[in-house]
Amino acid sequence: MNFKLLMVLLIGVLTLPLLAKEIVLTKQVDFGRATHEKTVVGLVKGFDTKAYEIKVNPNQTMSVTLDSNIVYFKIYSPNKRLGNDAMFDGKSQGNYFKEVLSKSGIYIIKVYLIHEEAEKDTKMIYEMRIGLK
Numbered sequence: 721m722n723f724k725l726l727m728v729l730l731i732g733v734l735t736l737p738l739l740a741k742e743i744v745l746t747k748q749v750d751f752g753r754a755t756h757e758k759t760v761v762g763l764v765k766g767f768d769t770k771a772y773e774i775k776v777n778p779n780q781t782m783s784v785t786l787d788s789n790i791v792y793f794k795i796y797s798p799n800k801r802l803g804n805d806a807m808f809d810g811k812s813q814g815n816y817f818k819e820v821l822s823k824s825g826i827y828i829i830k831v832y833l834i835h836e837e838a839e840k841d842t843k844m845i846y847e848m849r850i851g852l853k
Contacts, residue, residue, distance in 0.1 A: 756851055756852060756853045757849060757850065757851040757852075758849070758850050758851075759847060759848070759849050759850075760772060760847070760848045760849075760850060761845065761846070761847050761848075762831060762845070762846055762848070763843060763844070763845050763846075764791060764831060764832060764833050764843075764844055764846065765833075765841065765842070765843040765844075766833070766838050766841040766842070766843075767832075767833075767838045769830055769831065769832045770830070770831040770832075771828050771829065771830045771831075772828065772829040772831070772848075772850070773826050773827070773828055774826070774827045774828075774829065774850065774852060775825075775826055776798075776821050776823075776824060776825065776826075776827050776852065777824050778821070778822060778823065778824045779820060779821070779822065780820070780821055780852055780853060781818065781819065781820050781821070781851070781852070781853045782795075782817070782818070782819060782821055782827065782850070782851065782852050783816075783817060783818040783849075783850070783851035783852075784808075784816070784817040784818075784829060784848065784849070784850050784851075785815065785816050785817075785848065785849045786810065786815050786831070786846060786847075786848045786849075787815060787847070788815065788844070788846055790833060790834050790837045790842070790844060791831060791832070791833060791834075791844050791846045792809075792810040792811045792815075792831070792832060792833075792834060793808075793810045793815075793817075793829050793830060793831050793832075793848065794806035794808060794809050794810065794829070794830045794832075795807050795808040795817060795827060795828070795829050795830075796827065796828040796829075796830065797821075797823055797825075797827060798823055798824070798825025798826055798827065799825065800828075806830075811834070818851075829848075829850065831846060831848065
């Protein structure tokens, strides 16, 4: 391996943590037969994000509540990537969501800190209630 290529690889490996701004940890939320609501407790830190996958059948009602003024959530419909195309954005629409969902599939709830707190590398414990009927 020539010296220039080795240096480029070494610099890339050393600077990768500086470029990685967000880490997404994804978990599935399973509802048992007897329950229609789950309480999820988690921790977000800095730009890290928690994503929860919810399997929804057509015409089920999903509700999400997150009581916080610095932790928000977004909801993505099936086949949507985690980006700017959320069907619900808690930062602008509030901390409560309830809707009858016509499309079946895996919905994703993304939990994150507001930008100002993420920049400070704040750690925050949250409690989110998810209902599915």
